Amino acid sequence: MAEVCALWRHPIKGHGREALKTVDLTRGQTMPWDRRWAVAHEAAKSDGTAWAPCANFSRGSKVPALMAINARVNEAEGTVTLTHPERPELSFEPDRDTDAFLDWVRPLMPAGRAQSTHIQRVPGRGMTDTDFPSVSLINLASHRDLAKRMGQDLSALRWRCNIHVDGFGEWEEFDWIGKRLRIGTAELEIKERIVRCLATTANPETGIRDADTLDALNAQLGHQDFGVYAMVSESGTISIGDKVEVL
Template sequence: MSGLRLAYICRHPVKSVGYEEIERVALTAGHPLPFDRNWAVSHEAAGFDQPDGWQPKLKFVRGWAEGSLQAIRAEFDDATRRITLSHPARPDLTALLPEDGPALVDWLRPLWPERRPAPAALVARRDGGALTDVPEPYLSILSLSSNRALGQRLGQDLSIHRWRGNLWLDGLAPWEEFDLIGRTLAIGTARLTIEQRITRCRATCANPETGRTDADTLGALEEGYGHIDFGVYARVIQAGDITRGDPVEIVT
């Protein structure tokens, strides 16, 4: 397929607490996107101190429970592990991870509803893995044309950051990404195999600019297409460097 390219690379160093776009990254076989969901904020009902391995998303503070979190933006420095968080309703916070975890949790508390278990601690897996929504070491691949198609159905532009994806492709037909399951993509010097669709939650209904719920993304998916899936999960099978703007080739 000609004209297919990598339009955006996005990551979320702290699960549900900020998104950012990056220009390039080195992928490792069998691992998710580097510094994507390396940390998460547990709540008081989580039942652990620091998790030994993967834990389900219901153990953490996340946008499903409070859409305002969707408006947090992040700037993360890989070398120093220093993160700056911003939100329309909060002063900016700059913190060193994980040392300044308590300050990050305190910054987050005013955005979290009192009716839910309170934010407790910044946590990371003891085995060094990511705290993504699924236990497999996936990264997510999404399509700009599918996002545009859904936005047209809703009558509004949809920010790509509603979906908390990793790699955004430009040049697919709407929903063609679902047809790539079982296929392998070449991006830069890396190779990725597409394995399954991603089922979505109501966090995607919140606007990442304002944090307010303003689009029934799930209803539009269900009514228009008979499902609530958006994007696909992929596994890195060959390490390599990828850069925004790279051509993408379907190799098998």
Template sequence: MRVDAIWRHPIKAHGREALAAFDIAAGATIPLDREWAVVHEAARMGPTEQAGDWAPCANFNRGAKTPALMAVTARMAGDHVILSHPDRPDLIFDPDEDNRPFLDWIAPLSDPSRARPSHIVRARGRGYTDSPFASISLHSIASLTALETRIGRSLSRDRFRGNLWIDGAEPWAEFDWIGREMTIGTATFRAEERITRCRATMTDPETGHVDADTLGALEAGWGHRDFGVYLTCTAPGHVARGDALVLR
């Protein structure tokens, strides 16, 4: 089994960026993965959460509620983030500075019936992962192929906003790894829990339009809405595309 692709998402739910490799510390996320998040006007966040502590995803602008966000791509350029979308001009800005250029850019993509984006917060080194612990999401190409067969069409990996994509495993074998440790590159990880999916996976990440009943296919085929597993890093190291995954 080997790492086929690595992705990070600098601003939670607002774009994905391919990586060739990364260094990771024990108990950390991939550097700059979900480092920032976009708070909406209906959020319920206390003073410590506003200061950069982790908060649940219900406080943030996300693809499950705003499908157009799924078509955003991102890349880091020093302290700046460059965002792209098929319906918007590219935007380069510093998320730690004035958020107004970003809020103006995202406004046409936002659902007017939902709470509007308010401002950006940052959780340095911890990230606003969907899990309450610092996690890295792992996905299997074989499991995606099984889901594609069930649904009767090809599905972009980007629907699942994953960090690591693994080739060479049996379909759904990753669910059997819960509680086990593994070495990927020179780093060590432990599989913690399955990832239960939301409506964001129903959206085509090229267009931002809902076009596939991924959740219904998972339930009909396997009796759940799970796809991928969360890992925690238990020993630091370096991970690159092509590195082997070795179960312990």
């Protein structure tokens, strides 16, 4: 039986992940508190009033050290706590404590890159990589197949996806495009493949690039895709261990 093995949200786009046991999804919306904030850099053209492409924000494809950040959210207080192997723990309010965050993240930013300048939040919309409010999924069978092809252990956290599922065939998820999945009491419509970037080459424990995932995908599979984007078509609750059914 196919089931949910892990749930993750990323409160600040490109800056940490948080494990969940259960989540309530709402039709037409992103996972709650996922990519709620994004960190604009000095070359950004976005103004924080609407969704903007990822090129406007600091992220793991340009700054691999960011991939080693973990996050915890206190929803009641609106605070986020960040940890990183090279930085002290930081708890702050992203809507108010921009300077504290910028001081914390600055040592992780390489010279010669556009530096982070401020935090943006678009009310009612997570800053996903897609121009629609997406929820992302990976098939762990495909993850294991790619790791085997590469001959090295890979953490599934490299893919920065919301829902990890297992029990399907390798790469079967690409056949889901245009179909719906029932997970728990929610339903999701699968929209498109996820085209991968350099962020996935960085180790999520160290923030160091140590696996050429993009070369492996292109050379061995003829594409640069891993995982799929979905939209929530029916509101409901998803929990670890829930059955996943293709409709």
